[in-house]
Amino acid sequence: EVQLVESGGGLVQPGGSLRLSCAASGFTFSTYWMSWVRQAPGKGLEWVANIKGDGTQKYYVHSVEGRFTISRANAENSLYLQMSSLRAEDTALYYCARGPTGYRVDYWGQGTLVTVSS
Amino acid sequence: EIVLTQSPATLSLSPGERATLSCRASQSVGSYLAWYQQKPGQAPRLLIYDASNRATGVPARFSGSGSGGTDFTLTISSLEPEDFAVYYCQQRDNWPPRLTFGGGTKVEIK
Numbered sequence: 001e002v003q004l005v006e007s008g009g010g011l012v013q014p015g016g017s018l019r020l021s022c023a024a025s026g027f028t029f030s031t032y033w034m035s036w037v038r039q040a041p042g043k044g045l046e047w048v049a050n051i052k053g054d055g056t057q058k059y060y061v062h063s064v065e066g067r068f069t070i071s072r073a074n075a076e077n078s079l080y081l082q083m084s085s086l087r088a089e090d091t092a093l094y095y096c097a098r099g100p101t102g103y104r105v106d107y108w109g110q111g112t113l114v115t116v117s118s
Numbered sequence: 119e120i121v122l123t124q125s126p127a128t129l130s131l132s133p134g135e136r137a138t139l140s141c142r143a144s145q146s147v148g149s150y151l152a153w154y155q156q157k158p159g160q161a162p163r164l165l166i167y168d169a170s171n172r173a174t175g176v177p178a179r180f181s182g183s184g185s186g187g188t189d190f191t192l193t194i195s196s197l198e199p200e201d202f203a204v205y206y207c208q209q210r211d212n213w214p215p216r217l218t219f220g221g222g223t224k225v226e227i228k
Contacts, residue, residue, distance in 0.1 A: 035217065045154075045162065045206055047217035059214045095161060100217065103150035103168065103210040108161040 002026040002107045004096045009112030016086050020112055022079040022096030030054065030074040033100050036081045038092035039111070046092075049081065050100065064090075086116045120144050122207050122220035130228040137194040139223045141207035146187030150209060153182055153192045156222075157203045165205075166192060194225075202227050 008020040020036070035050040049060045049070040058070050069082040079096055093113050099105035121144040131137055141151065153166040164173040166182035169190060179198070184190040194201055207220040 033215070037217070037219075044222045045156075045208075045219040047219065050215060050217070057214075059216055061216070100210050100215050104152040104164060104208070105217070106164050106167075106173065108163070110161050 002098065004098065004107060004109035006094065006096045006109045006112035009094065009114045011115045011117065012086055013118050014087060014116055016116070017082070017084040018086065018114060020081040020083070020094055020096075020114070022109060024077045024079065024096075024098070027098070029072075029077040032098050034070075034072060034079045035097045035099055035105060036070060036079075037095045037097050037105070037108075038090075038114075039095070040089075040092045043092075048094070051079070083114070086114075088116050090114060091116045120147060120209055120211065120218055122209060122218055124205075124207060124220035124223050126223060127221070128224045128226060130226050131197055132228045133197050133199055135197050137192075137197055137201070137225055139192040139194075139205055139225070141190040141192070141220050143188045143190070143209060147209040148187050149184055151182075151184060151190045152208045154206045154208065155201075155203050156206065157200075162206065197225070199227075201225065 003025045005023045036048040051058045051070045067085045071080045093111040095111045096109040097105040098107040123142045125140045149169040151169045154162040156162045169184040170182045179195040181193045204222045204224045
């Protein structure tokens with residue numbers, strides 16, 4: 001059974017940093033692209049970043065480029081999102097997701113909440 | 119940048135009725151469109167991929183179709199109580215593989 005479990009969310013001040021983690025199990029982690037997708041309170045879904053299985057390719061939504069870094073540790077079946085220079089508009093539930101597999105994301109974690117506020 | 123526009127924003131229907139949700143892409147995405155269901159307090163769940171393929175475990179009352187690479191439809195043939203939720207469409211750029219989601223359609227009980 002595929003499982004994705006996020007952690008690391010919390011309350012942070014504007015300009016601060018936070019590192020999110022995602023523990024994956026139930027599949028061969030190193031062979032899959034992985035993504036972070038966020039959802040602001042009461043809003044829709046927004047893709048944030050993704051990373052190839054071997055970690056050699058990484059892509060970001062324009063609004064987080066230069067501030068967020070996606071990475072992975074395949075030996076530990078873990079995905080990360082290092083977030084810095086956080087802004088109020090980064091407040092959201094952050095989901096770890098498997099994919100894109102083809103053109104879709106096929107499994108999602110339950111999310112970890114990031115709140116940026118003074 | 120491809121924009122996905124979903125309509126209507128809200129669909130008010132009764133159990134047993136047919137639901138028809140639309141997703142329009144600003145340029146062709148071929149047949150590479152996915153649909154997700156999200157219930158309150160839950161993560162999204164993949165329903166349909168590549169426009170018309172049901173994901174594992176998705177009931178047959180859910181179906182997807184597409185036309186011309188820009189107009190896509192998610193149909194729920196007969197709404198069950200558990201189908202009242204928000205539905206999102208999603209596409210992936212060929213390269214780089216950036217993802218885009220539509221704004222969502224809420225299917226609510228009338």
